[in-house]
Amino acid sequence: MVIAIGFEGSANKLGIGIIKDGVVLSNPRHTYITPPGQGFLPKDTARHHREHALSVLQQALDEAKIKPQDIDVICYTKGPGMGAPLVSTALVARTVAQLWKKPIVAVNHCIGHIEMGRLITGSKNPTVLYVSGGNTQVIAYSERCYRIFGETIDIAVGNCLDRFARVLKLSNDPSPGYNIEQLAKQGQKYLELPYVVKGMDVSFSGLLSFIEEKAPELIEKGEYTPADMCFSLQETVFAMLIEITERAMAHCGSQEVLIVGGVGCNKRLQEMMGVMAEERGATLFATDERFCIDNGAMIAQAGWEMFRSGITTEMKDTTCTQRFRTDEVEVTWRK
Amino acid sequence: MGSTTEQSVLLEVSFPYARYAEIAANTLSVDKEPRRGGVSKIISHEGNVLKVVLQSTEARLLRVSANSFLEHLRLVTETMEKFGPPV
Known part of the structure; x- marks a missing residue:
């Protein structure tokens, strides 16, 4: 029996979760929510985490009904993410x-998402679409490495959605992406947007510039509603993601696809992925906002796997790093 | 600004136990100052006292570095108060 506690704070969520051999005992989270039209800055986000870390930790212990001495390993997010909050x-x-x-174990944030997705869904060897505010990657496992088959060459898909939400002054509560998703349901009229897939990679910055520039005047003139714009944005960026995911699945001969990361709880993305998977005779795996969105349990789960395979980190090496690629980690816990 | 003379800040913080000063030193010395940030930071502990020396040729950089250090120190001491078993 191994009990792991995970500390996550790479972006605007501060989460601490406790896992006992694949069972989530507790997973409280506190989100730093900025006013409409504003993003979160490193310094303010770090202050938020410092202010809430100890109460969230207490909550994690209370809800799990365990004492510190019952814990076997402490896991924390080494990166990637924003330096000061990390x-x-x-x-x-x-x-x-x-x-x-x-003992303490340094965990790669992306690996945390993948391992949590695998644990919750029970998928064995899925092609993974990891989509969030800071990352956009298509990943498949091979030879002790989570290999990146495709990724964004500029901004993350979630960043694109978040920044468009700022243009529309949508609320950041519970998240800008959630509010775009709700508004998009009322969208009727599709606006053609730049669709940029380059081989296995995607690009969103040109699309964002385009829609940031056009949206205010199109809405002003009454040609499109904000809902139409959210609908068009989602349909376009999700179609790009499905395209590269499908190509990776075809390449790997994969029969499973797993969506992880904050954007992964978007029901429309899951629906589109489901259609693609069905056409290929593959199975879609996804989780809800408790585990898709950054949380402490995912760090505990990845750390639990690492710890059981014999990995610990020396205190002097428990640094943080803003850049830390998914494929830099040797996956010692999988065959 | 622009001065080339080395200026320094010395911080000495007493903890209730020597072990706590050691833990604070271990925790806080992991993160290095940015390589070209113009500030050097040396952390040590002696008995129950945590000692920090910050050096720079610019007072402004020293202030930023000391501020950030104190914010981090506060979080560490609060963590000890709330979650530290009596030694």
Whole structure:
């Protein structure tokens, strides 16, 4: 029996979760929500994490009904993500690891998403679409490595959605992407947007510039409603993602596809992926907002796998890094 | 600004136990100052006292670095108060 606690704070969510051999005992999270029209900045986000880390930690222990001495390993997000928020969260993880005399494991955030998705859905060897505010990657496992088959060459798909939500001054509560998704349901009229797929990669920055520039005047003139714009944006970017995911599945001969990351709880994306999977005779796996969106349990789960395969991190090496690619990690826990 | 003389800030923080000063030193010395940030940071501990020396040729950089250090230190001490078993 191994109990792992995970500390996640790479973006605007501060999450701490506890996992006991594949069972989520607790997974509280506190989100830094900015006013409409504003994104979250590193310094303010780090302050948010410092202010809430200890109460969220207490909540995680209380809900799991365990004591610090019951924990076997402390896991924290090393990266990728925003530097200052990562460090603030890591400081708490390092301190409790020493106070409670427990080993510590540095976890790659992307690997956390993949391992949590695999745990929750029970998928065995899926092609993974990892879509969030900071990352957009199509990943498949091979030879002890999560290989990146395709990715964004500029901004993440979630960043594209978030920034368009700012143009429309949509609320950031619970998240800008959620509010785009709700508004898009009322969209009727499709506006053609730049569709940029380059081989296995995608690009969203040109599309974003285009829609940022056009949207205010098209809405002003009454030609399109904000709902039409959200609908058009979602249909276009999701179609791009499905295209590269399908190509990766064809290449790997994969019969499973798993969607992870914050954008992964978008029902329309899941629906489109479901259609593609069905046409190929493949199975779609996805999770809900509890596990798709950044959370502590996913870091605990990846750390749990690493720890059981014999990995621990020395205290002096428990640094954080803004850039940390998914394919840099040797996946010692899979065959 | 522009001065080439080295300026420094020395911080000494007492903890209730030597072990806590050691934990704070271990936790806080992991993150290095940015390589070309113009500030050097040396962290040590002696008994129950945590010692920090920040050096730079620019007072402004020292202030930023010291501020950030104190914010981090506060989080570490609060974590100890709330989650540290009595030593």
